[in-house]
Each structure stands twice: as structure tokens, then as C-alpha cells.
Amino acid sequence: KSRWLHVMKTPVYDDKGQISGLLCSCRDITELKKMQEQLTQAQKMESVGQLTAGIAHEINTPLGIILGYAQLLLEDVKPGNQIHQDLATIVKQTKICRKIVADLLNFSRHTESTSSLVDLNKSFQEVIAVVEHTFHLDRVAIVTDLLTALPLLKCDVEKLKQVLVNLLNNAHDAIGTDGTIYIKT
Secondary structure: OOOOEEEEEEEEEOOOOOEEEEEEEEEEOHHHHHHHHHHHHHHHHHHHHHHHHHHHHHHHHHHHHHHHHHHHHHHHOOOOOHHHHHHHHHHHHHHHHHHHHHHHHHHHOOOOOOOEEEOHHHHHHHHHHHHHHHHHHOOEEEEEEOOOOOOOEEEOHHHHHHHHHHHHHHHHHHHOOOEEEEEEO
């Protein structure tokens, strides 16, 4: 195991101005070096996160437009022919790209976790309101059976919502089109 040492040597002079000795001091700075390396790495990661967020935002807009137009065209084309299959492939692959972009954005966000008392049903309803329209375009319905007397959860509401969105997106991806997602609390 290597160590970093800071060594200082100072000459000691006698009355005649001649060097009569040497004063040496040594300090182990291994931990300081480790901290400097960690700080440098953290700064690099912060830069990567900022770059990632910028790129993800730039990519997200055209992906949303591509997805929207492909879904509109898909509604106008009869199922079963090659054009319909090609458009369905474009929609599916665009959604995969959007998920990758969303994951990149989540990676780049450097937020502190804040816990509070959270109503799980309310969180589910808020998430459903966000994804319902997109799911409806693929003829995927969301049916809920929410128990009214649930205890409050102590958690980070934004992270909980991200988990719920991921669960719903995974269920939607598994179904594809023409199906139902059941949520019960």
C-alpha cells in the first residue's frame, strides 16, 4: 500500500552563518490525497451529469415529436399491413429511447432525498393522470381498486412516484397494446 508523505527540510545555521544541521519534518498526507482524488472524481461526475442532462433534454424534444406523429399515423393505418407494423416498431423503439433519456435525466439529477408522510393512493392517482393518455393511445386501460384507509408512508414522494411510473411503464411494455393494468392497494 503506497503512502503520500510531505517532507520539509530546513537548514539550521550557527553563529557564523554556516550550516550546522538540518531540521526535518514529515507528515503523512495519504488521506488528504484520497480526499482530493474523491473531490476531483465528484467534480467530474457533476460535469458528466450536467452534460448528460443537456443532451437528454435536447434529444427528448425530437423524440416526443417522432412518437406523437408515429402514434397519429398508426391510428390512420389499418392493422395487419406492413406500414402498420413499421409504424408500431417506430413507436415501440421511440418509447425505448425515451425511457433511456428519462434514465439519463434521473442519473443527472443530484437531489437530496427528503422524507415526508405520503398517501400512496394519491401518489398512484397523480402518476396515473400523467401516463393514462399515452397508455390510452395503445388501448391499454388502467383499473384501480384503492383501499381508502391506508396508513401514510414515510418516504421521498418523488422517488416513490418514479418507482410507480417505472412499474406502470413495465406493465405497459409487457402488454404492448390492447390490455388492462390492474392496480390494487
